[in-house]
Amino acid sequence: MSDLNFIEMSAVEIAAGVRSGEFSAVEVVTAHLDQIDKHEGDVRSFVTQMGERALDGAKAVDERRSRGEELGALAGVPVALKDNMAYRGVETTCSSKILKGWIPPYTATVIERLEAAGAIAIGKTNLDEFAMGSSTENSAFFSTRNPIDLNRVPGGSSGGSAASVAARFAPIAIGSDTGGSIRQPASLCGVVGVKPTYGLVSRYGLIAFASSLDQIGPFARSVDDASLVLDVISGHDGRDSTSLAERSYSHQPIDNDVKGLRVGVITEMLDGLSSDVENALNLAIDALRALGAQVEEVSVPAAKFGLTAYYLIAPAEASSNLARFDGVRYGVRVEGKDMNETYELTRGQGFGPEVKRRIMLGTYALSAGYYDALYGKAQKVRTLIANDFDNAYDRFDVLISATSPTVAFEFNAKSDPLSMYMSDVCTIPSNLAGHPAMSVPFAGGEGGLPIGIQVLAPSFGEGVMFKVASALEAAANYKAIPEWDNKGK
Ligand code: GLN
Numbered sequence: 001m002s003d004l005n006f007i008e009m010s011a012v013e014i015a016a017g018v019r020s021g022e023f024s025a026v027e028v029v030t031a032h033l034d035q036i037d038k039h040e041g042d043v044r045s046f047v048t049q050m051g052e053r054a055l056d057g058a059k060a061v062d063e064r065r066s067r068g069e070e071l072g073a074l075a076g077v078p079v080a081l082k083d084n085m086a087y088r089g090v091e092t093t094c095s096s097k098i099l100k101g102w103i104p105p106y107t108a109t110v111i112e113r114l115e116a117a118g119a120i121a122i123g124k125t126n127l128d129e130f131a132m133g134s135s136t137e138n139s140a141f142f143s144t145r146n147p148i149d150l151n152r153v154p155g156g157s158s159g160g161s162a163a164s165v166a167a168r169f170a171p172i173a174i175g176s177d178t179g180g181s182i183r184q185p186a187s188l189c190g191v192v193g194v195k196p197t198y199g200l201v202s203r204y205g206l207i208a209f210a211s212s213l214d215q216i217g218p219f220a221r222s223v224d225d226a227s228l229v230l231d232v233i234s235g236h237d238g239r240d241s242t243s244l245a246e247r248s249y250s251h252q253p254i255d256n257d258v259k260g261l262r263v264g265v266i267t268e269m270l271d272g273l274s275s276d277v278e279n280a281l282n283l284a285i286d287a288l289r290a291l292g293a294q295v296e297e298v299s300v301p302a303a304k305f306g307l308t309a310y311y312l313i314a315p316a317e318a319s320s321n322l323a324r325f326d327g328v329r330y331g332v333r334v335e336g337k338d339m340n341e342t343y344e345l346t347r348g349q350g351f352g353p354e355v356k357r358r359i360m361l362g363t364y365a366l367s368a369g370y371y372d373a374l375y376g377k378a379q380k381v382r383t384l385i386a387n388d389f390d391n392a393y394d395r396f397d398v399l400i401s402a403t404s405p406t407v408a409f410e411f412n413a414k415s416d417p418l419s420m421y422m423s424d425v426c427t428i429p430s431n432l433a434g435h436p437a438m439s440v441p442f443a444g445g446e447g448g449l450p451i452g453i454q455v456l457a458p459s460f461g462e463g464v465m466f467k468v469a470s471a472l473e474a475a476a477n478y479k480a481i482p483e484w485d486n487k488g489k
Pocket of ligand 1: 131134156157176178181182314424
């Protein structure tokens with residue numbers, strides 16, 4: 001065994017070392033599995049661990065190398081997968097009782113692409129049930145803890161994926177983002193999280209929450225790694241009808257020169273920030289100005305209605321998407337005296353309270369007599385938001401805001417649904433517009449907890465988005481360190 005510190009390496013470094021034969025994929029995976037053994041008991045980021053499979057996968061990569069075969073861009077790189085993506089032969093639960101025991105007969109396109117590039121799946125990560133939530137406390141199984149401060153939530157709904165990267169269980173992870181579920185946990189755990197342009201990444205094999213908003217994207221500890229992963233997973237897939245033809249993202253060495261770039265600070269996202277987050281945003285603005293960017297405030301007026309529109313559109317789509325979980329086709333079944341009672345008992349016992357709330361909200365918004373006033377109106381607001389973003393992008397190359405209004409909060413801190421929903425006020429508008437947006441760790445706030453800055457771009461603006469994020473990353477004077485390594489605390 002070499003004495004290299006594999007768990008601190010980037011995906012780019014791991015893949016380069018495995019390809020050149022400097023070290024083996026088995027060494028890399030073993031080091032990450034050891035880290036999981038040491039700290040997963042505290043963090044609880046995984047619903048299902050895949051240690052044995054991962055070692056087999058690593059051996060296969062090493063054998064391919066010894067046969068002189070070409071290895072992919074992610075050769076030997078461990079990856080953690082949100083447990084709402086199907087993996088053939090591995091239980092896939094959406095952290096819901098209703099899917100407990102379901103073993104998919106097929107694999108999500110994103111996972112196939114990662115594995116074809118040599119990445120090694122090491123586990124399925126915990127989430128808020130069916131990706132509904134912002135803290136991972138809605139998981140039907142257990143809560144995940146934030147590795148930076150184990151008394152705090154990791155954010156959600158992709159909390160397990162964000163935590164696994166922050167905990168050095170894997171250099172990269174995959175999540176899904178419907179209203180902020182990649183960016184908000186990335187911000188709270190001090191890692192990079194990217195929601196790509198709608199349609200850029202195939203959702204085949206992603207268990208749908210709200211199909212017009214859902215998008216899969218990467219977590220990483222650097223902007224460069226996130227860009228590489230997006231390259232691997234993006235591109236057309238005939239098995240997802242919303243996947244865009246002839247569009248993919250291609251990773252380049254990121255030039256982070258922002259001189260002359262026009263950066264808008266979204267006015268509507270300045271309200272309600274805690275003072276540490278507000279300070280961090282101001283520091284980010286100063287840093288971009290010092291690097292020669294032109295930073296000005298810009299209004300995206302309809303963005304302030306984003307949360308309201310989202311909580312009609314997302315539940316409406318969820319109520320329809322989740323109708324398939326009826327105890328007949330998947331997972332758990334609670335037998336009743338007839339078909340209707342079987343449905344009622346299965347769904348009554350299989351879904352948790354937040355999922356039931358969304359199904360009821362959504363069914364109501366779609367019902368006769370309310371459809372136009374609620375769902376229809378929300379769709380109009382959605383169009384206004386997209387138009388207001390377009391106007392802003394006439395004058396600005398990218399927009400920025402805080403990712404989350406606060407740092408990671410304590411468990412049980414948000415007892416009413418609305419205060420939890422507010423966690424996503426800055427992230428939701430990009431989903432409604434279909435635009436890319438990402439969170440990059442930038443500063444330490446209250447208690448040294450991580451604060452992320454959100455960089456937003458117009459559709460297919462991933463290149464300029466990564467450029468600005470990379471400039472912020474270089475200017476940041478902050479690194480999120482797991483609690484167990486943080487001797488200064
Ligand atoms: N927190 C938001 C919600 O609960 C967003 C979730 C997501 O992006 N999957 O709906």
